[in-house]
Amino acid sequence: SAVISQKPSRDICQRGTSLTIQCQVDSQVTMMFWYRQQPGQSLTLIATANQGSEATYESGFVIDKFPISRPNLTFSTLTVSNMSPEDSSIYLCSVLRVGEKLFFGSGTQLSVL
Amino acid sequence: GIQVEQSPPDLILQEGANSTLRCNFSDSVNNLQWFHQNPWGQLINLFYIPSGTKQNGRLSATTVATERYSLLYISSSQTTDSGVYFCAVGIGNEKLTFGTGTRLTIIP
Numbered sequence: 001s002a003v004i005s006q007k008p009s010r011d012i013c014q015r016g017t018s019l020t021i022q023c024q025v026d027s028q029v030t031m032m033f034w035y036r037q038q039p040g041q042s043l044t045l046i047a048t049a050n051q052g053s054e055a056t057y058e059s060g061f062v063i064d065k066f067p068i069s070r071p072n073l074t075f076s077t078l079t080v081s082n083m084s085p086e087d088s089s090i091y092l093c094s095v096l097r098v099g100e101k102l103f104f105g106s107g108t109q110l111s112v113l
Numbered sequence: 114g115i116q117v118e119q120s121p122p123d124l125i126l127q128e129g130a131n132s133t134l135r136c137n138f139s140d141s142v143n144n145l146q147w148f149h150q151n152p153w154g155q156l157i158n159l160f161y162i163p164s165g166t167k168q169n170g171r172l173s174a175t176t177v178a179t180e181r182y183s184l185l186y187i188s189s190s191q192t193t194d195s196g197v198y199f200c201a202v203g204i205g206n207e208k209l210t211f212g213t214g215t216r217l218t219i220i221p
Contacts, residue, residue: 033208033209035211042199042211042212042213042214043199043201043211044211045208045209045210048208058208090154092156096209100161101146101158101161102146102158102201102209103158104155104156104158106154106155107154107155107156109154
């Protein structure tokens, strides 16, 4: 398994501002992902965080809005930029090892006013 | 992209009852996992089951990859089983696509 620390756990932000979410894993992992879960909905993949290169974004998500960094194999950040109330969601960091389970951090509950 | 549908969307059961949750997917996969999201939002991985059958206590899962479905069985339900159950599918170690979810409520 993997121990994933994600912070902040929750935040309330004003529209137009940005928030950076941090994800720290207790050991090196190849695959790290960022998901979004809107209220009452399933999980939607935002992007795959690639170590040492630009993240791979899913359709509907762009780097200018959701810049991602992954400086090493244990750490990643997701920034939600120029926020609007529609960005109010839970943001989840997850990690995957070869042939193993996908594990999630505890999530960041974001509310935008 | 691949479509993942789960049924039923909602299920309300008395404590002690058994239940079967279904996950249908639209394309061939070799990675399938089941998750439980508890009422506090934490996602717990229940099974990594690309094919075959696995059991863990009161929970078991079966995946028939050739027919593109998986089943999660919960026996002797407890109130702590309440929450939302998701299946997620993918190819190898690439991204997983999550299903629509089944919300399970266990009544004491």
